[in-house]
Amino acid sequence: MTDLVLPPGVILILAGLALPFVRHTARQILMIAAPLMVLLAVWALPDGTSLTLDYLGLTLEPVKVDALSRLFATVFALMAFAGGLFALNQQNARELAAAFVYAGSAIGVTLAGDLVTVFIFWEVMAIASTIVVWSGGPEARGSGLRYAAIHFLGGVFLMAGIAGVVAETGSTAFGPMEATSFPTILILAAFLINAGAPPLAAWLPDAYPRASWSGTVFLSAFTTKTAVYTLIRGYPGEEILIWIGLYMVFYGIVYAILENDMRRILAYSIVNQVGFMVCAVGIGTPLALNGAAGHAFAHIIYKALLLMSAGSVLYMTGKSKCTDLGGLFRTMPVSCICGIVGALAISAFPLTSGFVAKSMISDAAGAEKMVVVYFLLAAASAGVFLHAGIKFPWFVFFQKDSGLRPQDPPWNMRAAMIFCAVLCIGLGVWYSPFYAILPYPVDYVPYDASHVIFYLQLLLFSGLAFFLMLGALKRTLTITLDVDWFWRRGGRAIAEEFEFQWLRAYGVIVEGFWRKLRLVIEGLYVNYGPDGPWSRTRPSGAMALWVSLLLTGFLLFSYI
Amino acid sequence: MSDRPTDAPGTPPALPPSGIPVFEVTPCTNRHWLVLPETIRLIWIVSLAVLAGTVAVEFAVDYHLKFHADAIPGFAAIFGFLACVVLVFGSKFLGIFLKRKDDYYDD
Numbered sequence: 001m002t003d004l005v006l007p008p009g010v011i012l013i014l015a016g017l018a019l020p021f022v023r024h025t026a027r028q029i030l031m032i033a034a035p036l037m038v039l040l041a042v043w044a045l046p047d048g049t050s051l052t053l054d055y056l057g058l059t060l061e062p063v064k065v066d067a068l069s070r071l072f073a074t075v076f077a078l079m080a081f082a083g084g085l086f087a088l089n090q091q092n093a094r095e096l097a098a099a100f101v102y103a104g105s106a107i108g109v110t111l112a113g114d115l116v117t118v119f120i121f122w123e124v125m126a127i128a129s130t131i132v133v134w135s136g137g138p139e140a141r142g143s144g145l146r147y148a149a150i151h152f153l154g155g156v157f158l159m160a161g162i163a164g165v166v167a168e169t170g171s172t173a174f175g176p177m178e179a180t181s182f183p184t185i186l187i188l189a190a191f192l193i194n195a196g197a198p199p200l201a202a203w204l205p206d207a208y209p210r211a212s213w214s215g216t217v218f219l220s221a222f223t224t225k226t227a228v229y230t231l232i233r234g235y236p237g238e239e240i241l242i243w244i245g246l247y248m249v250f251y252g253i254v255y256a257i258l259e260n261d262m263r264r265i266l267a268y269s270i271v272n273q274v275g276f277m278v279c280a281v282g283i284g285t286p287l288a289l290n291g292a293a294g295h296a297f298a299h300i301i302y303k304a305l306l307l308m309s310a311g312s313v314l315y316m317t318g319k320s321k322c323t324d325l326g327g328l329f330r331t332m333p334v335s336c337i338c339g340i341v342g343a344l345a346i347s348a349f350p351l352t353s354g355f356v357a358k359s360m361i362s363d364a365a366g367a368e369k370m371v372v373v374y375f376l377l378a379a380a381s382a383g384v385f386l387h388a389g390i391k392f393p394w395f396v397f398f399q400k401d402s403g404l405r406p407q408d409p410p411w412n413m414r415a416a417m418i419f420c421a422v423l424c425i426g427l428g429v430w431y432s433p434f435y436a437i438l439p440y441p442v443d444y445v446p447y448d449a450s451h452v453i454f455y456l457q458l459l460l461f462s463g464l465a466f467f468l469m470l471g472a473l474k475r476t477l478t479i480t481l482d483v484d485w486f487w488r489r490g491g492r493a494i495a496e497e498f499e500f501q502w503l504r505a506y507g508v509i510v511e512g513f514w515r516k517l518r519l520v521i522e523g524l525y526v527n528y529g530p531d532g533p534w535s536r537t538r539p540s541g542a543m544a545l546w547v548s549l550l551l552t553g554f555l556l557f558s559y560i
Numbered sequence: 561m562s563d564r565p566t567d568a569p570g571t572p573p574a575l576p577p578s579g580i581p582v583f584e585v586t587p588c589t590n591r592h593w594l595v596l597p598e599t600i601r602l603i604w605i606v607s608l609a610v611l612a613g614t615v616a617v618e619f620a621v622d623y624h625l626k627f628h629a630d631a632i633p634g635f636a637a638i639f640g641f642l643a644c645v646v647l648v649f650g651s652k653f654l655g656i657f658l659k660r661k662d663d664y665y666d667d
Binding site for chain 2: 089212213250253254257258260314315316317318319327329330363366371374375378379382383386387400401402403404405406407409410449450453454455456457458459460461462463464465466469472473476477478479480481482488489
C-alpha cells in the first residue's frame with residue numbers, strides 16, 4: 001500500500017458529511033456506493049498496520065487489520081449498505097448524514113490499532129448516534145439527551161482509563177488487558193456501558209425506539225457490537241463478563257415479555273443477544289471468542305432485518321404498539337415473511353445464521369464444563385424464541401385483525417429486507433465461508449444430529465408454551481420501570497424539591513427586599529410627602545416679617 | 561406519547577411517515593383462509609405431530625447430550641417448556657411491581 005492510506009471508516013464519514021449537499025438520485029447513488037467502496041477498501045487492506053501517525057508524542061495506528069477487525073468492519077460496511085438501501089426514502093438528510101458518520105466511526109473503532117484512535121472514533125460515534133436519535137422528532141428530545149449523557153459518561157471513563165494505562169505502561173497499543181488496575185477497570189466499564197450492560201442498560205430501550213423508522217435500523221447495529229468487538233479485543237476471558245452477560249440475557253427476556261411497543265421489544269432483545277456475546281467473551285476460549293464474533297456478525301444482520309420489518313410497519317401505518325397492530329400478514333406479505341426469517345434467525349433455528357453462530361457459544365460453555373452457564377444459556381435460547389422469535393411476528397402480523405390494511409413498503413425497503421433475509425438463511429446453510437472469516441481457526445460442525453434435535457425440541461416446545469400461555473402474555477398499555485427511573489423520576493423529584501425550597505427562599509428574600517424598600521419609601525413620604533415638614537407652604541407675611549427682622553438687625557449692627 | 565395520533569374532532573387522522581393514508585376496514589375474524597377455524601385446527605394437529613416427531617426421533621439416532629442430559633427422554637422438550645413457563649410467570653410477577661401506564665413518564 002502507499003503511504004496515503006485513507007482509513008475506510010473515514011471514507012464513510014466523508015460520504016456521510018457530503019450527503020446533505022447532494023440531492024435526489026445523486027444522494028441515493030452515494031448512499032449505495034459509499035458502503036460498497038468501504039467494503040472493498042476493508043478487504044484490500046493487508047494484515048497488520050497500514051498507517052502510523054505521530055500525535056502529541058504518541059504513536060497512533062489508525063489502520064491496523066487482523067481477522068477480528070476485518071470481520072467486524074465487513075459486517076458494519078454490509079450493514080451501512082443494507083441500512084442505506086432501506087433508508088433511501090428518508091427525507092431527513094441530517095439523519096442520513098449522522099447515520100453514515102456513525103457507521104464510519106464504528107468501522108474506525110474496529111480498525112484502530114491504538115487506544116487513542118479508539119477513543120476518538122468512540123466519541124464521534126456517540127455524537128453521531130445522538131443526532132440519529134434526535135432525528136426521530138420532538139418526542140425523541142428527552143431520550144436523546146439521556147442517551148447522550150450516558151454515552152459521554154462512558155467517554156469520560158474511557159479517556160480517564162486510557163490516560164491511566166498510557167501513564168502506567170507508556171504504550172497506547174490496544175491489546176488484551178486484565179481488569180486488575182483502576183485504569184483498566186475504567187476502560188472495561190466504558191466498554192460495558194456501550195454494550196448495554198447493567199446497571200445502565202436502560203439507555204438502549206429508551207432511545208432506540210424513539211428514532212425514526214429508518215434510524216433505529218442503523219442504531220441497532222453499531223454501538224453495542226462495537227462494544228462487543230472492543231471486549232473481544234481487550235478483555236477475552238475476563239470471568240466477570242460471564243455473569244454480566246447472563247444477567248443481560250435474562251434482563252432482555254423479562255423486559256421484552258412485559259413490553260407492548262414492537263420496536264422496544266426488539267430493543268430489549270438487543271440487550272439479550274449482546275448478553276450471549278458478552279458471556280462468550282467471558283468464557284474466553286478460541287471457540288467462545290469465535291462464537292462471540294460470529295454471533296455479533298449474524299446478529300447485526302438479523303436484528304437489522306427485524307427492525308426493518310418493524311420499521312416498514314411503522315412507515316406504512318404510523319403505529320408501533322402491539323395493542324394497535326395485528327393481522328397485517330394479509331396485506332404486507334414481504335414484511336411478514338422477512339420478519340419471520342429474522343425471528344427464526346434470532347431464535348437460532350437450524351439452517352439460519354443464528355444457529356451456526358450461537359451453537360459455538362453454548363458448546364464452548366459445555367466444553368469448559370460450566371454446567372450452570374450451559375443450562376442457563378439453553379433456557380435463555382428458549383426464552384429468545386418466546387420473547388422475540390414468536391412474540392414479534394405474532395403480535396404484529398397475526399394475533400387479532402386490527403382492521404389495518406397497509407401495503408408493503410416501497411421496492412427499496414423490500415429489497416433491503418430480502419437482502420438481509422437471504423443472508424440470514426445463506427450464512428446458516430453455507431456456513432463454511434462464514435466460519436473461514438472468523439478470528440480463530442474453526443474446527444466445529446454445527447449440524448450434528450444430537451445438537452440439531454436438542455435445539456428443535458427446545459425451540460418448538462417453547463413455541464407450544466407460548467401458545468398455551470397466550471392469555472398470560474396479553475399486551476397491556478404499559479411500560480416497565482428500569483434503573484433510569486432514578487434519573488427520570490427520582491432525580492426529578494429531588495430537583496423539584498430543590499426548586500420548591502429555592503422558590504421558598506427566593507420568596508423570603510424578595511419579600512424582605514420589598515419590606516425594606518417600603519420602609520424607605522414610607523420614611524421619605526413622612527418627611528417629603530404632601531404633609532411632611534419639608535413640603536409645608538409658608539405664608540408671604542412670614543417672609544416679610546423675617547426680612548424686616550433681618551434688615552432691622554442689619555441696621556442695628558451698622559450703628560454699633 | 562409519540563405515536564398516538566391526535567384525533568380532535570374535525571381534523572383528519574395523522575398520516576404515517578410514508579404519507580400514504582392507511583386503508584382501514586372493520587376488523588373481521590374469519591375471512592382469510594389462514595384464520596378460518598378449520599385451518600387453525602389443522603395447524604394445531606400438524607404442529608403437535610411435529611412436536612411429537614422431534615421427541616420420537618431421538619430414539620432413532622445416536623443421541624448424546626452434554627452432561628448426560630440424554631438420560632431423560634425428551635429432556636430438551638421438557639426443559640424448553642418449563643424454562644418458558646418460569647420466564648413468563650417470573651416476568652409477570654416482576655411486572656406487578658414494575659409495570660406502569662405507558663404515559664407514566666410525561667416526556
